[in-house]
Amino acid sequence: MKEISQFSKIPYWQILERITKSLGNLIILLFGITTFMFFALRMAGDPITVLAGENASVELIAEINKQYGFDQPLIVQYQFYILNILRLDFGVSLSTGQPALTYVLSQVPATLLLAFLGMSVTLAISVPVGAWLGMKPDALSRRLASGIVFFMQGLPGFVTALLLIQVFVVQLMWFPSLGYSQVKAWILPSISLASFLAPKLVRMISANVSEAMREEYIRTARSIGASEWSLLWREAVPNAMLGAVALIGTQFAFLFAGAVIIEVLFLWPGIGLLLFRSAQTLDFPVLQAIAFVIAILVFIVNSLINATFSFLDPRLQRNTS
């Protein structure tokens, strides 16, 4: 009850201020990314060759010149480019001919599904394991287990994925390795994605839980006669999750980066696979649209997590007011 009343106490202008501030940050980020991509394209040498291919016809070159204005000075080109992006026009994919932005957006659901699956597996593993480890961190079995977790933390995600493919697809033939049409094929990608998020989360949760178990409110609750089980799950773990949510927020940007390699390995038709293919063929309109879309995705996820965070931890709201 108390939390809810505190939450409603935030004046509306403060919420407005937060929203405008984060939207301003998003606009600066998008501006930075697009500017960077503009100059990266110019750095590659002759942009017409990049866009049209080695042996382009004269008409195609003329059309590209008209569309992007490559015969103009750099400042005018830049203005052209920014104006096009403001109209959400990234040009046409060089390999498929579709508009780049719609092409990229059509791949977003698969990536989001993979991120969601990976996150669910991560949470399903790391919360119980972290709580178990944090309850009595000095016991022999848990020391052994935390050693294993430390080792797992060093495993690069794509190496784990390769080893999983080797064992479960090649040797045991339990799973199909490619595509995402059947639910059975979802298992390995989400496990490999979780394998490089979970160890860090487990270590953090166990450290937080073991710290919380020494707090005075736990001692009080124990002296009143609460069982160890309810101490752990009702007092210690919810507090430990606060730090974990912050970590999840910072990890989400890396989830997208890690998803690139997982998607390539498992031929998962998401943004990562598209990024890989367009990087190979230098499909520049698509690359620009991908950078744009990923920036927005990361921003949305981060602001959702920040909102959850300030909802979970009433102390944060008090600090800002």
Added chain:
Amino acid sequence: MTDKNVTHKSCYKWRSHFGVSIELVIGTILFSLVIILIIYRTKFQTYDPYIGNLMDRFEPMGKNGHLLGTDNLGRDLWSRLLEGMRWSISAATMATMTAFLTGSLVGLIAAQNNGWIRTALNQVVDMALAFPHLIIAIIVVAVIGRGFWPLTLTLGLVSWPIFARVVYAESLSLFERDYVIASRTFGASRWSILIGHIVPGLRPTLSVMLAFHFADMLVAESALSFLGLGAPLGVPTWGNLLQQSRDYLFIAPWLMVVPAAGIIYAVFTVNLIGDGIAAQARRHGRRIDV
């Protein structure tokens, strides 16, 4: 009882003087093995890493003096692993140094200035941190092409913001310390405070970060090479070895397991070193959050 206490205390003293945490010792020993193998690799290589014998294709481990087997062209995997180790480790080192120098410089400049420079730099760092840097690296390397310097400089120049953020936060708190304020009241110049107080104060945090960042860069390098966007094709870096192994998963699983084990070994030892340094700093009463 008292004797026991005394021995315990002297033990503790010994450890705090010379002593290093156990992780650091193990990590350093295991990692120096990598360095030794790189320096004297020609002595350890049993075959030429680039020339194979087509009669010996896909030989399993230990046959015909091929320590770890051979690949699809009959080249010795052990020799290739050592050859690629040099490339991968030096690429990760250069990328880490680039990120470290750029990031610390930006962080120190931001901490020194109070005005718009700090705001602007912080804004840039925020922006860069919000975007997954591996994706930028993929795009940039795809545009400018493969090779040692393109790859290392790109990896370094996309991953520096994390150094800038930590150096900025740490040196801001160091500037508020009593000894820094005291030396400022005695008239110490800005540069002598920076060199004499701030930089030494940053050392423990930076060494931990360097270790972890090195591990990150090693993984990023092999990931990019694995995607075909990193090392030049002929060089047997660990990522390239993994990439080539994908076609022979069924016939020759060792082609994949061996470079994977190499990456895991290197990353694990470097993580041990980083954890050891952090544990040691914690023993001296400093918390390190990286």
